[in-house]
Amino acid sequence: MDALAYMIDNYNRLDEVTVEHLLAFIKGPDFPTGGILYRFREEKGSEDLDAVTQGYSVGKARLILQAKAHFEEMSRNRSRIVITELPYQTNKTALLERIASLVRDGKVEGITDLRDESDRTGMRIVIELTRNVDPKDILADLFKYTPLQQTFGMQMLALVDGQPRMLSLKRMLHLFIQHREVIIRRRSEYDLARARERAHILEGLLKALDILDEVIATIRRSQTVETARNNLVKNFKFTEIQAQAILDMQLRRLAALERKKLQDEYNELLKRIAYLEDLLAHPEKILQVIKDDLLAIREKYADPRRTQIVDRTKGTLTSTDLLPEQEVWVSVSAAGDLSRANRGRLGKTASRQAAQGSQVALLAANTRDFLYLIARDGRTARVAIHEIPQDVTKHLSEFTDFGRRDDITAAVTFPRGNGSGASGYLFLVTEQGSVKRVAQADFLAAAAMNPQIMNVDEKDRLIAAFPTPGDGEVILVSSTGKSIRFAEEDVRSMGLAAGGVGGMKLKKNERIVYAGLVDPDGELLTATADGYAKRSGLADYSLQGRNGGGIVTHKPSSRTGDVATALVLTKADLESPDCQVALVSAKNKVTLLMLDEVPQMGRAVQGKQVMAVGVGDSIARAHTLTDAPDATGSDDEGDGPARATDGRAAPSSSNGGTSKGAKAAAATTIGARAAKKSRQTTATTATSKATGSGNKRTKSAKPAAAAADTNAPPGTKATKPKATARRSDRSKSTKEPPQSAKTSARAGTTSASA
Structure with a gap:
């Protein structure tokens, strides 16, 4: 009753009401025979799973009851x-x-x-x-x-619009309130109709008593009852209902005291009619009636709780405690393939996927963590990282309910647990400009049941999901070159089952191609479908309110194509001498660029072509890569360990930010050695074809692969007038021993391209 009253008090802000708020009133199931209910229970690959919160969040859980x-x-x-x-x-x-x-x-x-x-x-x-x-x-x-101890299956199953549905506690209480609204409205409409009918009759009786002599004379002159009724209607303007009531009136009603009773009843009816009309005209007053009824029931029938709710026994060793704690890389490919590698190296599978541009996410994690996958329709799935085989590729369908046709658009890792101590949020963005913010604690509490994290329209698709600290700023970029920057606090925190709110107004055939966290000291890189790119300072993008039309951030044309992707370059990226940008096409062709090869321009310009795009191909994604010296030494293959750096990830269509408890890394991270080898090999081939010879390149030769597609036609951007000693030194000779290096991928969450 108290939980229902709380929801009624916050009925205009139901999206902000969470299961944790309701658990302040509903501690858990209360069984008539009492006993002890354990809130937390062990689950495979996890510990301290809050079964009560899980049951009330998704409507299904297994509870441990004990004598x-x-x-x-x-x-x-x-x-x-x-x-x-x-x-x-x-x-x-x-x-x-x-x-x-x-x-x-x-x-x-x-x-x-x-x-x-x-x-x-x-x-x-x-x-x-x-x-x-x-x-x-x-x-x-x-x-x-x-x-004496047994498992009780909790299923909050109910018929909704004639169909069985598994309901969360919040959804069930909301449906009950809506049902009570309908009942009270119908009851009030019925009472109002009866009151009006009775008031109409009383009006006739009181009018008849005022002209009693004329009424009696008319009745006495009439031959039949029907004639008398017709005469009353004709001579005194009574309605047929009033005339019949006058004929049915008993003689005792003629007494003065009886007349006063009629007048009092009529006055009360007028008040009742006014109250019911006002009640039906104001839905909030109907809610107050529901609340008053509930509180009255509570006062009459409330009794002390019988079932005691306790946590699991302290000091109990769980299966999770027996797992080895190991820092690893988790790779998620565009095809849904999962693999795991030691943190000391990327591993052959991850490196191959990265080099081919087929990687959706490369995440820094621990074997005791969970990997959370989010599909385009808002469905989620959780995979225990220790279950993912090392250096062996397995499809996600072997771990989750997702099939091979499901489109995974985001991945993020969080430490094990129920999220009770988690802070921060998950920010979600759809292609049609809807945005949503979910408290990490709410999501993690229900994550074991693979909840729907966002209600996405059938004509829309979720393209980005990334953790946020709670007080950051978000930027959205559209395909027509518009962008909008707003505070994430403009999007209120919502429940899992809710849809989104407007983040950016879009025109017909316009869509969101990128969303990410803003680094105030960083830059925004934008790239069009035909390989035109530029950089502009984020200081040029003023803070706006959400759901606006945005401002011009790129000026595409028929020659450049629509804006295909964007990327937030952090201050750390700009200060790193080795930071590179990887542009990946729809056919997984990769071009590596130094930051200074992407021109810095104003907002409303077309940019400069930095990648040759083949016929039928287009830019799809963009990522940052940073080579850093390896302090721990290289592995046996010569590839240095890839390390997630503090910052904001910038995948093709989403962007991640740092958040407590969240470990994530940007997608398509290429091992330093593999990247250098790719540049050297492609540069040699392109230069040879452009000059007609296979002579060894000199220091003054510009490596073609630095700015050209690795699979571009022969001679495409094979030579450029500009050359830097640094890039020339990088590709002097393939005979030099490879230096130990790291590929640094910024912490965050990644998603596939729109």
Whole structure:
């Protein structure tokens, strides 16, 4: 009742009401037989799963119920176990028979007597023990082998519009309030109709009493009842209903006292009619009636809670505690392939996927963490990272309910647990400009049941999901070159089942191609479908309110094509001498560029062509890569460890930000050695074809692969007038021993291209 009253008080802000708010009033299921309910339970690959919160979040959970028992000391150093409450639906007689059977079969030793001392004062099952046993061990065995402890399946299933639906606590309470609204509205409409009918009759009776002599004379002159009724209607303007009521009126109503009663009843009816009309005209007053009714029921029928809710026993060793704790890389490919590699190296699979541009996400994680995958329609799935094989590719369908046709657009990792201590949010963006912010604690509490994190329209698709700190700023970029920058706090925190709110107004055939966190000291890189790119300072993008039309950030044309992707370059990226940008086409062709090869321009310009795009191909994604010296040494293959740096990820169509408890890295991270080798090989081939010879390049030669597509036609951008000693030194000779290097991918969350 209190939870319903709380929801009614916050009915205009229901999106902000979470399960945690409702749990302040509804502690958990309360069974008539009492017992003990454990809030937390162990699950495969996890510990401290809040089963109560899970059940109320997604409508389904497994709860552990246990009998309430205590120990009593007896004479001669003996003790006994006394059971006073049983789990729900446990048969006492069957329980006693089960315990006796265990003693006879020798499965439980140390019990000397078993008796039922229950009476009208309550239940009391006594189990007497021998002197040489520990009562705690005996009780633990009884919990294990008897119904004294059992699992209760919680399913909040109900018919909604004639269809069975699994409901969360919030959804169920909301539906109940809506049902009560309908009931009270119908009841009020019925009462109003009856009151108006009665008031109409009373008006006629009171009018007749005022002209009583004329009315009586008219009735006496009439030959029949029908004639009298017609004469009353004709002569005194009564309605037929009023005329019939006058004819039916008893003579005692003519007394003065009776007339006063009629007048009082009429006055009360007028007040009742006014109240009902006002009630029906103001929905908030209907809600107040619902609340008053609920509080009245609570005052009349409330009784103390019977089932005690406790946490799991402290110090219990779970299966998660036995897992080795190891820092790893988790790779998610565009095809849904998952693989894991030691943090010391990217691994062959991840490196190959990265080099081919097919990688959706490369995440820094721990083997005790969980990987959360988010599909285009807002569905989610959770995978325990320790279950992902090392250096072996497995499709996500082997771990989740997702199939091979499901489009995964984002991936993020969080430490194990129920999220009760998590801060920050998950920011979600769709292609049609809808945005949503979900508290990480709400998502993690329900993540075990693979909830729908956002209600996405059938004609829309989710393209970005990334963690945010709660006080950051977000920027959206559209295909027509518009962008909007607003505070993430402009998007209120919503429940999992809610849809989004407007983030950016779009025109026909316009779509969002990028969303990310803003670095105030950074830059925004934009790239068009035909390979035209530029950089502009984020300081040039003023802060606006959400759901606006935005400002011009790129001026595409028929020659450049629409804006295909964007990228937030952080201050750390700009200050790094080795930071590169990887442009990936729809056909997974990759071009690596130094930052200074992408021109810095104003907002409303077309940019400069930095990548040759083949026929039928277009730019799809953009990522940043940073080569850094390896302090720990290289692996046996010569590739240095890839390391996630603090910052904001910038995948093709989403952007991630740092957040407490969240570990994530940008997609398509290429190993330093693999990247250099790719540049050298492609540069040699392109230069050879452009000059007609295979002569060794000199220091003054510009490596073509630095600015050209690795699969571009021969001669495409093979030579450029500009050359830098740094880039020339990078590709002097492939015979030099490879230097240990790291590929640094910024922390955040990644998603596939729109």
